[in-house]
Amino acid sequence: MSEFSLWDIVYNLLLAGRWTVLLSLTAFVLGGIVGLLLLMVRTAGNPWVVRFVRGYVELFQGTPLLMQLFIVFFGLPLIGLDVSPWVAATFGLTLFTSAFLTEIWRGCVESVGKGQWEASASLGMNFTQQMRYIVLPQALRIAIPPTVGFSVQVVKGTAVASIIGFVELTKAGTMITNATYAPFTVYGCVAVMYFLICYPLSLFARHLEGKFRNVAR
Template sequence: MIRPFGPNEFWFIVFAVQWTLLLSAVAFAGGAIGGLLIALGRVSDNKVVRYLCLGFIRLFQGTPLLMQLFLVFFGLSIFGFGIDPWIAAAFALTLHASAFLGEIWRGCIEAVPRGQTEASWALGLSYFDRMKSVVLPQASRVAVAPTVGFLVQLIKGTSLASIIGFVELTRAGQIINNATFEPFKVFGLVALTYFIICWPLSIYARRMENRFAATARR
């Protein structure tokens, strides 16, 4: 039975935002850990580690996120491992974020002037101390803007989790649209909600990028 779009439907969509934000937070946190390891592996002196990290990046950057969600959710089921859509979405998005953040942060590490690394070698610092005390603090300043920019893309990417049945913002909109048959109103609200979440982050990323550019010109 078709029902009108009312306050209950409105709040059902709005409350689904919490699952979009939670999935984004989990994927970003996991991706940050994985991305840091990938970035450090990409600039490692070990050739095997560098190529393994490069292969991981190429795999996840060269395949659609939707396919990655399918492979995690349905692939594990083929081998007899039942998996919850929430876990599948978080795992797939974490791998996706690890690949992209790893490459972003690799570029930021390599943006640190070569002289800084050479000076740390001259002081006899170990690889760990060199990264912790010299390279990473400087790279982190460069990394803020592109990292926030990727977070915006990750939040929007969580909408694809609806395809495996995870009820986040987009899936909530689909459910309400199936009950009300008012797609313009329903998905207009969904789009507006994404905009409200992502627009401030986009502005912040742009300001940080401009601030870093101004500092670099001095």
């Protein structure tokens, strides 16, 4: 049996950690785009669309992320798409992220006063202009801290992708544990690495919250 030093463990985890970062970023960016589209069509106000988006959010917030990934992983092949764990994880996490972000942002858009909408409408602006020039710039300031805060949830969510066989930090931890029989050290290192990714994000979100509160005063 080959010997694993602590450095070997950390080095191999760092290699796998790149995939955690990449998956988080991809899911967050794509989820943000989908979330923004959902927010737009929802705010535009067709009652059927509103109902659909509400159901979409309810579905993804009311079921486990693991089940969502399983359904994507086993469901897409049934419609003829052969998906790798990477594609399934990206797709599933994108949907998951979009549902949460669209809900967070809805609250921010709704916090912009009704008078703002009416004033801009009275200036003859159409929906796109109202969104672009009046509502989104104001909503954006409120939206940034909780959005950064949610990015922590996305990073932690990527750990679940290990279960459908995507080799990221957690999966690498399991594989190294099976080779070294040192679960305490390995999972300890895995936890530390997640912490090193997530804690700065948490601190940044808190910093932004404080900053925003001062501005609001």
